[in-house]
Amino acid sequence: MDAKLHVKDLHKSFGDLQVLRDMNFSVAEHEFVAIVGPSGCGKTTLLRIIAGIETPDSGAVIIDGNPIKGPGADRGFVFQQDSLLPWRTIWKNLVFGLEVNGRLNETNLADAKKLLQIVGLSGFEQFYPNQISGGMRQRVNLARALALNPEVLIMDEPFSALDAQTREMMQLELLHIWQRGRKTVLFITHQIDEAVFLADRIVVLGRRPGWVKEIIPIELPRPRELSVKRTASFGAYVDQVWNLIENDVRASIVEDAQLPTV
Amino acid sequence: MARTERSAAAGAGVADKAGPATANNRGKLRKSSALYWTSVASVIGGLLLWELAGRFIVKKALFLTTPTQIVEATIQLIAAGELQQHVIASGSEFVIGLVLAIVLGIGIGFAMASDKYAKRALGPWVAAFYATPTIAISPLIILWAGIGIWSKVIVVVINAVFPMIINTEAGLRSTDKQLVEAARCFGCSRLQVFWKVSLPSAVPFLFAGMKLAIGRGLVAVVVAELFGSREGLGFLLLQASDAFNMPLLFVSVVILAISGMVLTWLVGAVERLLMPWRYTSEQE
Numbered sequence: 001m002d003a004k005l006h007v008k009d010l011h012k013s014f015g016d017l018q019v020l021r022d023m024n025f026s027v028a029e030h031e032f033v034a035i036v037g038p039s040g041c042g043k044t045t046l047l048r049i050i051a052g053i054e055t056p057d058s059g060a061v062i063i064d065g066n067p068i069k070g071p072g073a074d075r076g077f078v079f080q081q082d083s084l085l086p087w088r089t090i091w092k093n094l095v096f097g098l099e100v101n102g103r104l105n106e107t108n109l110a111d112a113k114k115l116l117q118i119v120g121l122s123g124f125e126q127f128y129p130n131q132i133s134g135g136m137r138q139r140v141n142l143a144r145a146l147a148l149n150p151e152v153l154i155m156d157e158p159f160s161a162l163d164a165q166t167r168e169m170m171q172l173e174l175l176h177i178w179q180r181g182r183k184t185v186l187f188i189t190h191q192i193d194e195a196v197f198l199a200d201r202i203v204v205l206g207r208r209p210g211w212v213k214e215i216i217p218i219e220l221p222r223p224r225e226l227s228v229k230r231t232a233s234f235g236a237y238v239d240q241v242w243n244l245i246e247n248d249v250r251a252s253i254v255e256d257a258q259l260p261t262v
Numbered sequence: 263m264a265r266t267e268r269s270a271a272a273g274a275g276v277a278d279k280a281g282p283a284t285a286n287n288r289g290k291l292r293k294s295s296a297l298y299w300t301s302v303a304s305v306i307g308g309l310l311l312w313e314l315a316g317r318f319i320v321k322k323a324l325f326l327t328t329p330t331q332i333v334e335a336t337i338q339l340i341a342a343g344e345l346q347q348h349v350i351a352s353g354s355e356f357v358i359g360l361v362l363a364i365v366l367g368i369g370i371g372f373a374m375a376s377d378k379y380a381k382r383a384l385g386p387w388v389a390a391f392y393a394t395p396t397i398a399i400s401p402l403i404i405l406w407a408g409i410g411i412w413s414k415v416i417v418v419v420i421n422a423v424f425p426m427i428i429n430t431e432a433g434l435r436s437t438d439k440q441l442v443e444a445a446r447c448f449g450c451s452r453l454q455v456f457w458k459v460s461l462p463s464a465v466p467f468l469f470a471g472m473k474l475a476i477g478r479g480l481v482a483v484v485v486a487e488l489f490g491s492r493e494g495l496g497f498l499l500l501q502a503s504d505a506f507n508m509p510l511l512f513v514s515v516v517i518l519a520i521s522g523m524v525l526t527w528l529v530g531a532v533e534r535l536l537m538p539w540r541y542t543s544e545q546e
Contacts, residue, residue: 051447071449083444087462087539097448100458128539148448 004029009059018209030182034195038248042210076150084129091125115143135166327508335509352494359418367426375434392424409490417486425474433467
């Protein structure tokens, strides 16, 4: 399998604190890979390295055979809902990536318009982010990343701030949108069921330092509907992932509880 | 209408917001007009009480001049062409000083927000001067720069620049780190981050700074003129008080009060124009 995105031998420390240790995994073209890990698994650092705004101590992030050297439009990012610029309208937010990369041409703008339609927000161009709901904001975020037509779509806990019902709807919609173009996706989440529902493979991380514990292929048939979440095999996958990270999560909770006394 | 339909189509969490929002706005409108009339009634009532007190209780214009006497004095002064001259004199001192203070304030505030050495070097001075009534050194400034327009401009600047510096710095510093990070992931250069993220997010702080600067600047102009000038509203004030001409004194005071109100309102209007996103929220 040819890797679209290859995270290769990444090491990173901040002073004495080792954050990533020998991290290795890859995402094939058109593949949907989810990363799940307890807090302290170094996912923020990993993300910053993939974005090109942090450099690893050793190792590389390789896209289409080329090691990345900084931020670039070959990666599109979807963050938590508050990453839209509040003073820009939905439309201006949508084309933000195109604007800063000097790609505001007619073709791209027409595509952006189409994207807005795909995420169900045509007609909301002139609204400001504070005028629409959290779920709608996340659609804009998704469309903003897709507008650059990136090689790889990187999603950082995009639905974590949404309420449970909206989150389920958004997961389903994301799958529908993904099914159309089959972008290569790297999806970071805390929700195990979200990862199982969305991904082709799950990369399970360990903590302190972050390392790849196991990579689990999810062989649930596609297209998936929400009903798949109630099947036995779905539950088995969730259990499998949970068992892998349970002790780590416990450790992180104890550690967090101790933090204030430090 | 079209919007409500779309919201419904767009799904969870939206439909319930579009409906109540419009009704809510209507309620707000009624409320704000009632609030508006409360202000008007308060001002008219206050003026009326003042007039009556001046006519029937105090009677002596020296101790309590009435609104009608002030209006008469104003008309006379305009007819003589004097008022215009004073207003223009003070106005230009104020405007030049304010513009300089805003430009300097944003520049220095930016330097302090972006460079920690600049912050360390300038910080103590800014903190000290912000808390000091710098108006107290006006006589010295007039001694240095003469009784013409420039001494007043300098006094305005040293009074108005500090709130501008402090607000600019605070605004640039308070930029949401998540937004900056997101912008950098999208490939923004440092310069683009400044223009497209930090500066717009600091705009509300800049306006807050401007409102403070206006207030301080107006006081500065008048006080500086009191200490030495040939024209201007402060000069008029001084003349009137030397002659115990209270209606004339109040002409100056009233014009200053109105200028303060108009300028603050003007800044508010520009604010709403430049920052529509802050005034269109339908979700409190």
